[in-house]
Amino acid sequence: MEVYLDHAATTPINKAVLEKMLNYLSREFGNPSSIYKSGRNAKLAIEDARNKIAAALKCKCDEIFFTSCATESNNWAIKGCAFNNKDKGNHIITTSIEHESVLKTCSYLEKNGFDVTYLPVDEYGLISIEDLKSAITDKTILISIMFANNEIGTIEPIKEIGEIARKNNIIFHTDAVQAIGKIPIDLKEYNIDLLTLSAHKINGPKGIGALFIRQGLEIETFMHGGSQEKGLRAGTENVAACVGLGVAIEMAMDDIEKRVIKVEKIRNKIINDIYLNIPCCKLNGHSIKRLSNNINFSFTDVNGKILVYMLDKVGIKASSGSACSCGTTKTSHVLLAIGLPEKLATESIRFTIDENITEEEINYFIKNLIFIVDNLRNHNDFSR
Incomplete structure (x- = not known):
């Protein structure tokens, strides 16, 4: 057995997800940047997937940006925010139990002039709200704390963290890779500015993720090149994978x-x-x-x-x-x-x-x- x-x-990929993807791996193979019919159909499929993700997260479709994976989304969120706001401050707050893609990104930023505070956790993996408040300085520009831990499953007090971040005019990013499909998430209620998610954790395909960027928030471009993803993340879109993520998150939140x-x-x-x-x-x-x-x-x-x-x-x-x-x-x-x-x-x-x-x-x-x-x-x- x-x-x-x-x-x-x-x-495993859900059968319904795979069926939707197959159409864009064979018949509708057009480049979404092309203006002829198969290209337009591919572009429509991407936007339909974007709408599905936005509906699942109760946000606007133009706040969703496709990436290759959650690791890229975390890198983009943290580096993009840090470099775009370095004139306002150089301090970032995270935790000692984040995913490696967050910890190593923060380590990289420390080598490039940023100061990072790694909050400790208790025996259950929870941060202290008082520790978070005490760590904030007039140089703090970003708080990045995962929604739920990937190893021990502990769910952090995200709503309280978001309230503190908003009160102090600090950008709040959360890695929600493990939480999507297991916890109802209301971005506005939790005051989340940036959120990372991945398809292959919710019965979707590997090699596709997304980053929620709150409307009005500016972060540095991560991939330079063409005009895809509003010019913020260049590169020909993985149409089938985008479609797969859209279907997967719709099913996961149902x-x-x-x-x-x-x-x-x-x-x-x-x-x-x-x-x-x-x-x-x-x-x-x-x-x-x-x-x-x-x-x-x-x-x-x-x-x-x-x-x-x-x-x-x-x-x-x-x-x-x-x-x-x-x-x-x-x-x-x-x-x-x-x-x-x-x-x-x-x-x-x-x-x-x-x-x-x-x-x-x-x-x-x-x-x-x-x-x-x-x-x-x-x-x-x-x-x-």
């Missing part, structure tokens, strides 16, 4: 409240099953303020990477950390930031589910997890 428990890393409740029940059952059957384990992240599909556990005396490998041998796909950092020997910066000792941090594993997981799959997963953890702890062989 195959059980896929790594939806935070990537998701009936989202009911889906979240369903997934939370499944998540809680799995957490309870693990606690009841496996001793010496710890749930990482907040027990309530967490993404509906995220389960991150540390199993004492069980190396996370080895556990991932052994689960894979029986058809269960999981992760020992962020997909973007897999293959490295580094201990998770997120788990270290929430205060886990380095050994316990290496003994962690992430399971991320969706609403389609079956009871049979859950039972198969739990049965094998119990068996493998017990055998790894006792250094037994795996013959049954």
Whole structure:
């Protein structure tokens, strides 16, 4: 049996998404910058996708800009804002648990004259609102804090952060890659100026993302060349992928409240099953303020990477950390930031589910997890 428990890393393309995309990979292959019919049709398809994203986020369609991925969107949002506002100040506030695409972008900016404050988090991965207020100076031009953490699933107090940013006339960017499709998002209510999203986390294609830029906010051009994306992000558009993102986000936001409740029940059952059957384990992240599909556990005396490998041998796909950092020997910066000792941090594993997981799959997963953890702890062989 195959059980896929790594939806935070990537998701399978929905059949309806793929069907819509195929038309623009074959019949309607025109360049959207061309003025003949197939080009015009491609351009219309892009704008239809843009409208779908705007409707899902309750914003204007001309506030949505297509990118190649969330990493590009994060780079553009942070660098674009920093360089466009360097005459006003050089201070940026972020957190110690951001995705690498944010942390490394901030590190780059530090080498180019910017000052970055990395807010600490508590044992659950939450920032302190008081720490945020204290970090603000008259040089602060940007606050960039993720909506929900990709490893431990903790949801940050985004509404309060947005209110503080707006009150202090500071631009607020949030990486919402993991939150889209799992949390209803109201950009105006949360005072969000810039928001990053990605298609392949919501059953869309890889290689396409988007950046919301609030109307009236000016940031530096990221890609220079043609006039695509209002001249701010040049390059021939990936029409099929844009279409895929539009369909995927429309489906992800449809009936989202009911889906979240369903997934939370499944998540809680799995957490309870693990606690009841496996001793010496710890749930990482907040027990309530967490993404509906995220389960991150540390199993004492069980190396996370080895556990991932052994689960894979029986058809269960999981992760020992962020997909973007897999293959490295580094201990998770997120788990270290929430205060886990380095050994316990290496003994962690992430399971991320969706609403389609079956009871049979859950039972198969739990049965094998119990068996493998017990055998790894006792250094037994795996013959049954």
